[in-house]
Amino acid sequence: MREFALIERLAERLASRRADTRLGIGDDAALIAPPPGQELAITTDTLIAGRHFPVDTVAFDIGYKALAVNLSDLAAMGAEPAWITIALAAPELAGDWCDALLDGALAAIGDHPVDIIGGDTTRGDLALTITAIGCLPAGRALRRSGAGLGDVIAVTGTLGDAAYGLECWSMRDRASEDQRFCIDRLARPQWRPGATLRGIANAAIDISDGLAADLGHILEASGVGARLDIDALPASAALRRACGTDSRRRLQWSGGDDYELCITLAEDQLDAARAALGCPLTVVGTIEAEPGLRAFDANGQPWGGDGERGWDHFGS
Amino acid sequence: MREFALIERLAERLASRRADTRLGIGDDAALIAPPPGQELAITTDTLIAGRHFPVDTVAFDIGYKALAVNLSDLAAMGAEPAWITIALAAPELAGDWCDALLDGALAAIGDHPVDIIGGDTTRGDLALTITAIGCLPAGRALRRSGAGLGDVIAVTGTLGDAAYGLECWSMRDRASEDQRFCIDRLARPQWRPGATLRGIANAAIDISDGLAADLGHILEASGVGARLDIDALPASAALRRACGTDSRRRLQWSGGDDYELCITLAEDQLDAARAALGCPLTVVGTIEAEPGLRAFDANGQPWGGDGERGWDHFGS
Numbered sequence: 001m002r003e004f005a006l007i008e009r010l011a012e013r014l015a016s017r018r019a020d021t022r023l024g025i026g027d028d029a030a031l032i033a034p035p036p037g038q039e040l041a042i043t044t045d046t047l048i049a050g051r052h053f054p055v056d057t058v059a060f061d062i063g064y065k066a067l068a069v070n071l072s073d074l075a076a077m078g079a080e081p082a083w084i085t086i087a088l089a090a091p092e093l094a095g096d097w098c099d100a101l102l103d104g105a106l107a108a109i110g111d112h113p114v115d116i117i118g119g120d121t122t123r124g125d126l127a128l129t130i131t132a133i134g135c136l137p138a139g140r141a142l143r144r145s146g147a148g149l150g151d152v153i154a155v156t157g158t159l160g161d162a163a164y165g166l167e168c169w170s171m172r173d174r175a176s177e178d179q180r181f182c183i184d185r186l187a188r189p190q191w192r193p194g195a196t197l198r199g200i201a202n203a204a205i206d207i208s209d210g211l212a213a214d215l216g217h218i219l220e221a222s223g224v225g226a227r228l229d230i231d232a233l234p235a236s237a238a239l240r241r242a243c244g245t246d247s248r249r250r251l252q253w254s255g256g257d258d259y260e261l262c263i264t265l266a267e268d269q270l271d272a273a274r275a276a277l278g279c280p281l282t283v284v285g286t287i288e289a290e291p292g293l294r295a296f297d298a299n300g301q302p303w304g305g306d307g308e309r310g311w312d313h314f315g316s
Numbered sequence: 317m318r319e320f321a322l323i324e325r326l327a328e329r330l331a332s333r334r335a336d337t338r339l340g341i342g343d344d345a346a347l348i349a350p351p352p353g354q355e356l357a358i359t360t361d362t363l364i365a366g367r368h369f370p371v372d373t374v375a376f377d378i379g380y381k382a383l384a385v386n387l388s389d390l391a392a393m394g395a396e397p398a399w400i401t402i403a404l405a406a407p408e409l410a411g412d413w414c415d416a417l418l419d420g421a422l423a424a425i426g427d428h429p430v431d432i433i434g435g436d437t438t439r440g441d442l443a444l445t446i447t448a449i450g451c452l453p454a455g456r457a458l459r460r461s462g463a464g465l466g467d468v469i470a471v472t473g474t475l476g477d478a479a480y481g482l483e484c485w486s487m488r489d490r491a492s493e494d495q496r497f498c499i500d501r502l503a504r505p506q507w508r509p510g511a512t513l514r515g516i517a518n519a520a521i522d523i524s525d526g527l528a529a530d531l532g533h534i535l536e537a538s539g540v541g542a543r544l545d546i547d548a549l550p551a552s553a554a555l556r557r558a559c560g561t562d563s564r565r566r567l568q569w570s571g572g573d574d575y576e577l578c579i580t581l582a583e584d585q586l587d588a589a590r591a592a593l594g595c596p597l598t599v600v601g602t603i604e605a606e607p608g609l610r611a612f613d614a615n616g617q618p619w620g621g622d623g624e625r626g627w628d629h630f631g632s
Contacts, residue, residue, distance in 0.1 A: 022355055027460050027537075028392040028521060029357035029450070034350045039338055042433060043345035044401040044447060048440040076344040085360040087445045117358060120445075124364040129403045129436075129445035131360060134345070144343050205344060221343075 009095070013102060014116050018082065021115045030117035032083055034135065041079035041134040041141065045070050049126035053187075054169050059097045061187040062128065063104030068191045069208065070132035071108065072259040075194030076206040078142035079134030081109070084116045087131075089124035108191070134195075142194065142263075146203035147222035151264035151287040156192045156279050158236040159211055160248060161185035163255025178238035185236075189259035196276035201263040210254040211284075215262050216293055222264075228285035231298040249303070253295065325411070329418060330432050334398065337431045346433035348399055350451065357395035357450040357457065361386050365442035369503075370485050375413045377503040378444065379420030384507045385524065386448035387424065388575040391510030392522040394458035395450030397425070400432045403447075405440035424507070450511075458510065458579075462519035463538035467580035469601040472508045472593060474552040475527055476564060477501035479571025494554035501552075505575035512592035517579040526570040527600075531578050532609055538580075544601035547614040565619070569611065 011025040022031035034040055047066045049055045057065075067084065074081045086105070090097075105116070165186030168179040175183060194204055203222060205214045211233070219226055233252040243251065264287055265273060274281045295303040327341040338347035350356055363382050365371045373381075383400065390397045402421070406413075421432070481502030484495040491499060510520055519538060521530045527549070535542055549568040556564065580603055581589060590597050611619040 023457070023459075027457075028389045029359035029395065029448075031355050031357055031393070031457055033355050033454060036352060039347050039349050040356075041345035041347055042399070042401060042447075042449070044403045044434050044436050044445070046403045046405055046436050046438050046440075046445065048405060048438055051438060051440060073344045077347070079345065083358070085358060085447060087360045087362040089362055089364060089443065118360050120360050120362050122362050122364055122367060124362075124367060124443065125441050127405065127440065127443065129360070129362065131358075131401060131447040132345075133358070138349060141339070141343075141347055143339070 009098065010102065010116070010119055016115050017113045018115050021083065021117060024115060024117045025119055032117065037138055038135045039138045039141065041074050041077040041136060042131065043070055043073035044129060044131045045073065046127060046129040057187065059100035060104035063101035064108045064188045066128040066130050067105045067108035068189045068259060070130040072191035072206040074132050074134035075191055076142065076204045076261060077134065077136070078140060078195055078198040078204065079136040080195045081112055081114045081132055081134045083133040084114060085118035085131045086116060087120040087129040089122050089127045091123065091126065093121060136195065136198065140198045142197060142201055142204035144203055144205055144218045144221035147218050147224055147264040147287050148202055149224065149287055149289055150266070151202055152267050152270070152283045153215065153226055153228070153262065153264050153285040153287065154270065154273070154281050154283050155207070155211065155234060155260050155262050156277060156281055157190070157258070157260040158234045158239065159207065159258055159260060160239050160251035160255045161236050162189060162257035163251045164239055164243060166257070176242070178242045181236065181238040182242070186257055189257065191259055192261045192277060192279060194261055197263060197273060200269050200273050200276060201265045203264045205262050207258050207260045207262055209256045211252065211262060212254050212293060218262070218264065219291070219293060225288045225290045225292045226285050226294070227288055228293065228295045229298070230295045230303040232282065232284045234280065234282040325414065326418065326432070326435055332431050333429045334431050337399065337433060340431060340433045341435055348433065353454055354451045355454045355457065357390050357393040357452060358447065359386055359389035360445060360447045361389065362443060362445040373503065375416035376420035379417035380424045380504045382444040382446050383421045383424035384505045384575060386446040388507035388522040390448050390450035391507055392458065392520045392577060393450065393452070394456060394511055394514040394520065395452040396511045397428055397430045397448055397450045399449040400430060401434035401447045402432060403436040403445040405438050405443045407439065407442065409437060452511065452514065456514045458513060458517055458520035460519055460521055460534045460537035463534050463540055463580040463603050464518055465540065465603055465605055466582070467518055467603040468583050468586070468599045469531065469542055469544070469578065469580050469603065470586065470589070470597050470599045471523070471527065471550060471576050471578050472595050472597055473506070473574070473576045474550045474555065475523065475574055475576060476555050476567035476571045477552050478505060478573035479567045480555055480559060482573070492558070494558045497552065497554040498558070502573055505573065507575055508577045508593060508595060510577055513579060513589060516585050516589050516592060517581045519580045521578050523574050523576045523578055524572055526572045527568065527578060528570050528609060534578070534580065535607070535609060541604045541606045541608045542601050542610070543604050544609065544611045545614065546611045546619040548598065548600045550596065550598040
């Protein structure tokens with residue numbers, strides 16, 4: 001499939017869902033008319049085959065994950081997703097493969113009013129760079145810097161599944177049901193509707209690099225520290241059955257790729273947050289004045305997970 | 317250099333130039349407050365080492381070109397550039413190399429009020445994906461579909477230099493002064509201030525894939541055809557000295573990477589366009605009703621450049 005043919009195919013499949021999209025794919029640039037009084041949140045993430053997803057990931061899951069990762073960043077900012085551009089490098093562009101990729105991307109978007117307004121395709125090793133643009137009322141963003149003393153720390157969903165799924169990837173053809181569950185969490189992470197937390201949460205981040213690393217960004221930006229209950233970290237039944245306590249704790253503490261939200265909020269806002277999110281939200285710790293991140297087990301004993309600080313794509 | 321260290325370094329170097337940039341690099345997403353009554357133009361382009369620039373291009377020129385290519389797309393839409401995100405994949409991130417890349421990016425921006433608001437770095441084969449966002453008054457974009465019967469076709473600057481520069485690349489250490497000029501045009505293309513052409517030009521595109529291919533997009537989108545004077549295509553003195561007539565014509569007709577603008581406009585708007593642009597603007601043909609693109613030489617003889625339709629990154 002030639003480049004221009006691909007762009008035409010995308011344009012054909014992508015009917016606009018938004019009245020404020022003035023022009024989609026097909027000119028030198030797309031045109032949008034942002035709603036008055038709104039700020040726009042803008043994020044960019046690259047996913048490279050063999051680094052951010054296994055090289056033998058199917059096209060649907062690549063498209064799904066690339067979108068979910070970026071929509072999750074917007075959610076962590078408290079923004080409603082609105083517009084997407086997709087830059088795709090691939091060794092070749094078979095029509096079926098492209099359709100499956102787009103099917104996955106659209107599945108991650110779901111029924112949200114989001115338009116894919118721009119694209120670029122080029123020959124190269126498989127990689128996708130997505131730019132996602134979201135809307136939110138001016139001044140209402142959920143910043144990393146908003147955590148305050150007395151806040152509780154809570155996370156959506158469950159942690160550690162995706163990291164365990166990666167461990168199981170190479171044996172996925174003979175995986176148990178529990179392992180398959182975790183592999184699916186890695187392949188098609190569910191981004192959470194963080195926009196519903198505006199006015200409820202004080203700080204937010206999405207967990208891409210592991211809870212310890214990502215919560216660490218909140219602590220640093222807010223100039224505070226935190227105490228975590230390692231045994232309070234939410235685990236799926238599948239992960240509990242599949243892993244011993246030690247390895248499960250480690251996966252939940254530093255495993256990346258779950259794309260759950262980590263938020264801080266006043267304790268009396270927890271019910272409002274749960275009602276807004278429509279997904280489990282578990283309190284895992286509290287904000288403290290002393291800098292740093294400390295973990296304790298259910299018996300109040302220090303837990304030695306420090307030093308494991310999640311992913312760093314250029315780390316050693 | 318670790319990923320987070322690089323992002324911190326970028327944030328340190330990138331003081332905001334815009335009051336409507338609410339939050340730059342460092343959170344889950346950047347925040348901007350678009351000016352009321354404006355539309356935003358959004359474009360994304362990926363540059364891959366060995367495909368969009370020679371693998372032995374210096375970091376400054378990589379940064380320069382990646383920005384120029386995207387700013388040129390905004391210009392072709394009639395938008396003023398405002399915000400940029402940079403997604404960088406590289407085998408490693410040496411501090412000096414990153415600084416030089418950023419120097420080049422900032423040089424391409426010049427003194428325009430543009431903020432680099434987001435970034436992503438990951439390990440991989442060298443590639444950059446830039447997303448550029450520009451502003452323009454609602455409804456005033458220069459579209460590819462605006463060409464009408466009676467319009468003249470004009471191009472900025474000169475054509476063919478970059479394509480000839482690519483031919484000379486491998487011998488650049490012993491290049492003549494003329495060849496060096498063309499190599500520099502390839503490495504650091506000058507994007508043109510297309511925003512000044514709003515209300516003057518009827519259609520616009522930037523010449524990335526060659527005049528024939530890119531003008532072809534205008535013709536197709538506008539439902540018209542065109543007649544070109546192959547001998548009217550503007551050539552630099554360097555290209556005229558370095559190449560014979562046949563090869564020069566071919567480079568000007570189908571050579572990519574010049575990033576000049578091709579516009580259509582009423583003939584009586586030419587003076588206004590030249591005053592607005594502040595760069596040479598040469599009439600090269602006229603819009604006609606008959607579909608297709610036809611070239612003639614100065615003697616009125618058909619010129620056989622057809623079949624050469626510029627770059628297609630997935631073509632054979």
